[in-house]
Every structure is written in structure tokens, then in C-alpha cells.
Amino acid sequence: MTTTEAVRGTAEPGIIEHLDVLIVGAGISGVGGAYHLTKQRPGTSFVVLEGLDSFGGTWWTHRYPGIRSDSDLHTFGYRFKPWTGPPIATAEEILSYMGEVIDENDLADHIRYNHRISNARWSNEDKRWTIEATQTDTGEPRRFTANFLWMCQGYYRHSEGYTPEWEGMADFEGEIIHPQTWPEDLEYAGKKVVVIGSGATTATVVPAIAADAEHVTVLQRSPTYFIPGRNRIDLAETLRELNVDEEWIHEIVRKKILHDQAIFTQRAFDEPEKVKSELLAGVRANLPEGYDMETHFTPSYRPWRQRIAFVPDADIFKGIASGKASMVTDEIERFTGLGILLKSGEELEADIIVTATGFNMNVLGDIDFEIDGEPVDFSETVNYRGMMFTGVPNLLWVFGYFRASWTLRADLLADFVCRLLAHMDEKGAERVDVQLRPEDKDMELLPWIDPENFNPGYLMRAMDLLPKRGDKPEWQHTQDYWHEKDDIPAIDLDGAEFVYG
Ligand SMILES: Cc1cc2nc3c(=O)[nH]c(=O)nc-3n(C[C@H](O)[C@H](O)[C@H](O)COP(=O)(O)OP(=O)(O)OC[C@H]3O[C@@H](n4cnc5c(N)ncnc54)[C@H](O)[C@@H]3O)c2cc1C
Secondary structure, three states: OOOOEEOOOOOOOOEEEEEEEEEEOOOHHHHHHHHHHHHHOOOOOEEEEOOOOOOOOHHHHOOOOOOEOOOOHHHHOOOOOOOOOOOOOEHHHHHHHHHHHHHHOOOHHHEEOOEEEEEEEEEOOOOEEEEEEEEOOOOEEEEEEEEEEEEOOOOEOOOOOOOOOOOOHHHOOOEEEOHHHOOOOOOOOOOEEEEEOOOHHHHHHHHHHHOOOOEEEEEEOOOOOEEEEOOOOHHHHHHHHOOOOHHHHHHHHHHHHHHHHHHHHHHHHHOHHHHHHHHHHHHHOOOOOOOOHHHHHOOOOOOOOOOOEEEEOOHHHHHHHHOOEEEEEOOEEEEOOOEEEEOOOOEEEOOEEEEOOOOOEOOOOOOEEEEOOEEOOHHHOEEEOOOEEEOOOOEEEOOOOOOOOHHHHHHHHHHHHHHHHHHHHHHOOOOEEEOOOHHHOOOOOEOOOOOOOOOOHHHHHOHHHOOEEOOOHHHOOOOOHHHHHHHOOOOOOOOOOEEEO
């Protein structure tokens, strides 16, 4: 591999840098990738290109009141940097943790902000990617070449969230806000707010605004599962009282959380009815006597088919119990001047309507890819273990877990990239991609994720853009951390599915 080599002034105008590795995105995955690269492959030349004006990705983009994680930071945090605060963290706390990782490891010089990548072209002759970006603050084009692309772009478009089209939206006289683009100066005190949707975002935003708003109504089509609990891990506190090192606490608490989650996930598959009744009992305990649980908090699907939001200190339920927030389970007929007319005939009056209706999934950062001048259609490729695509060379895609913390997979894949790069060096290879083996040729190709297994709306809406899945473990994204933690480090890089050149 080469070291950084300034090639300004070469025959091809606009090329400013050639790199061993180019990381796309400075969210938790990209910053983690940069850390692992410096530790596991010192001397590798690399940059992280980030379209926004700072690091953090999800935690920089989302600014709605109360924004916080819905999984614990011992496992959402990196395995290499102890998390010392309460398990559920605010965006600000997560950003400050990531900032420390950048500072402590001198990563800042590698990150280029305001660099939005529009296309990436692979040349089999040159065995490298050419990446075109625009510097968003100046409008100037920027061009890089790289031997390897590490795609840490996340899974949704950061510029705007997903809002369905409802009849009459233009008639509504109040404000319609998507949480992803929450205006800093939004005045909700003393106002009637309707929040559409009942996922993790709603569980966060409602308690944060309920005290000041006149009233907050959560309008959901169907109920969701929640796990109320304290924002504290007793084991961590006990270990702290015993003056155990934070590094040890981090490791022990991670192990304990992952152990408990493995049991929970398995039980959700083996005895869904029992798990369902336990989850419902947890919610019921936080609601007033006689509350209509059946209508508002009893989902029809089995637990874990969508992410389950942890509700620290049961705060959304406290809002409901106090009368400042209420649930409506119904469907939207249309918007009106004053609010929302429901299919039941009821009308919800609102000054502000918050559409917590999800994301626009973007598979690979809205970047146009070409190989030798031919556009790449990722939906025509088969996905290798949710990380590489058949026929697409020198590229790794980070897509984390839904049922466990995303970062667990980002860390695992970082080890994989570093191992793959080392293997290429040993072989003297400049190119690697994955291909179906002879035994895979007749394999049935299926949608990327089995909707029976996991089916959030943003994934279902984007299924036609996503790569295909096969029926063998190599060609599936199992979403199973507990197997992948052993399987990914053990991948045989000389297996027949890897083709080097
Ligand atoms: C509100 C919210 C709360 C969440 N809470 C949790 C949680 O508690 N636990 C959990 O496991 N998961 C959670 N998730 C999922 C979460 O998004 C991921 O876990 C994680 O933050 C993703 O990190 P990432 O770095 O892979 O992607 P992102 O955070 O999406 O960052 C990707 C970065 O890549 C940049 N980028 C993308 N395309 C381009 C391009 N073409 N050019 C340049 N830059 C580009 C983006 O600007 C962005 O900064 C949450 C998601 C949301 C929206």
C-alpha cells in the first residue's frame, strides 16, 4: 500500500490526494473505523470524508428535544473506550464521547468536513477508486483516489426524514415538523401538539415537551413495544463502589448486557407470548389503574420484529399518567385546517404536528457508483454477510445491528477490514471482491431482509434498492451478534468466495 502522496498538478486535473483507504462518513462507524485503522494498520494513509460540518452523524443531525440513545452506551459505545455515564445517553453526551476518541487518538487531521461525495468510480486498469466530492461550504469540486472504500454512511438520508403524503396537508394552518429537521426556535410552549408515530423518537420527544406544551397527543396506527426501566445499571454502580477500573467495568457490563440480551432475544423467538405478556406487564405497571392497554399498548406482532425502545425512568408513561400526554390509536383520514380528521370521525386539533414517521433509507450514501464506466445497481448484487457485494471490488459496507447496538458490528467489521487489508498485502493483491461459488450458482435469491424476521417501515420501503440475500450463512445478514462475534473473526480470507487480483 502506498503512503499519502500529493498528486496535485498531475495530468488528471482536480485530483488532490491518493489514499490507501477512504472512509465515508464521520458518524460512530466512521470515527471508529479511523481509530481501528490507526491502531491496527499504523502508517495507512486515509481520510474520512463527511458531508456535514462536524462529526457524530445521527447525533449531530438529530436535534429534537430530549434526543437520546435507545440502547445502552456500554454496547453502543466502542469496545475500546469505557463509557462512564448512565447507560442511556443524550446526543450531547455521545458527541462529547466521540470528540474524546478523536482528540485522544489524533484523528482530527484525517477528517474532512463539508465534503459531500457524489460519485465513486472503480477502474480495473488502475485498481483504484476515484471519488468525486463537493466541498459544501465553498461549492468547489474535490477529487480523491483510494485503494479501498470503507462505507460508513449509515442507513438513512441525513438531509430530511420520511413524511408520508396525507390528503389536506396543505390546508393545515399550523406547523408540520419532522423530528429530523426540528427547527431550533420551534415554540411549542402552551401549544397543542400531535405527534404521529409511536417509535423510539416519539418516546423521547413526548416527555421532553409535555411539561411545556398545552397537551401532547400521540397518534399511532398500531401499538409498539416499550421496555420501561431505570437509567442505571446496578452492576456498574457496584463495581464503581469497589473502585474497579473503568476499563474493567466497561468490559464486564458489556458482557452482562450482551448475555442478558442474548437470552431475551432467544426467548422472544422461543416463547413470544410469554415475552409479550412480560413486556406488557412492564408498561401496565407505569400506567394509571384501568388504562386501556389493549387499544394503545398491545402490539399485534411478536416482540423483536421491530426495535424495542427502552424508556428510561418510564418518562413517557409518567406524561400519560399526569394527563399532559395521551394516546390515540386510529388512522388518518386527512389533514384539516385545524388538525387531523381520523377514520373514526374524531378530529384532533393541533397547533403543531410532528411527523415521527421515520427515515428515507439510503443504501450507500446517495453516491453513484461505477465500475469501468458501468453504473452499479446494488439491487442486482448479492450481499456477502451484510458487508460486501458480489462484483464490487475493494469496498466494505457497514450496516450495524437492529436488535443489538449498531456499534458492536461497526467494531467487528473494522477488525475485518484491517485483516482483509493485511491479507491483500501478504498476497500482493490490489483487488478483492466476492463472487458466488459454484455451489452458490443455483441458490435462490431473496430480499435482503426476511420481513418475518425484522420489518421496520424504512427497510420495507427500500427493499427494491437493497442487495439480494442467499440461503447460506455467507450470503445473509443474520443480525445475530452472538454468532457473528465468533464467525467474522474466523472468516477464511482464502475461501472460494474471495477473488483477488
Ligand atoms: C434518533 C436516533 C436514535 C438512535 N439510537 C440508537 C441507539 O440507541 N442504539 C443503536 O444501536 N442505534 C441507534 N440508532 C441507529 C443509529 O443511526 C446508528 O446506531 C448509528 O448512529 C449509525 O452510525 P453510523 O456512523 O453508521 O451512521 P450515521 O450516524 O448515519 O452517520 C453517517 C455519516 O455519513 C455521512 N454521509 C453519508 N453519506 C455521505 C456522502 N455521500 N458524503 C459524505 N458524507 C456522507 C453522513 O453525513 C453522516 O454524518 C439511532 C438512530 C436515530 C436516528
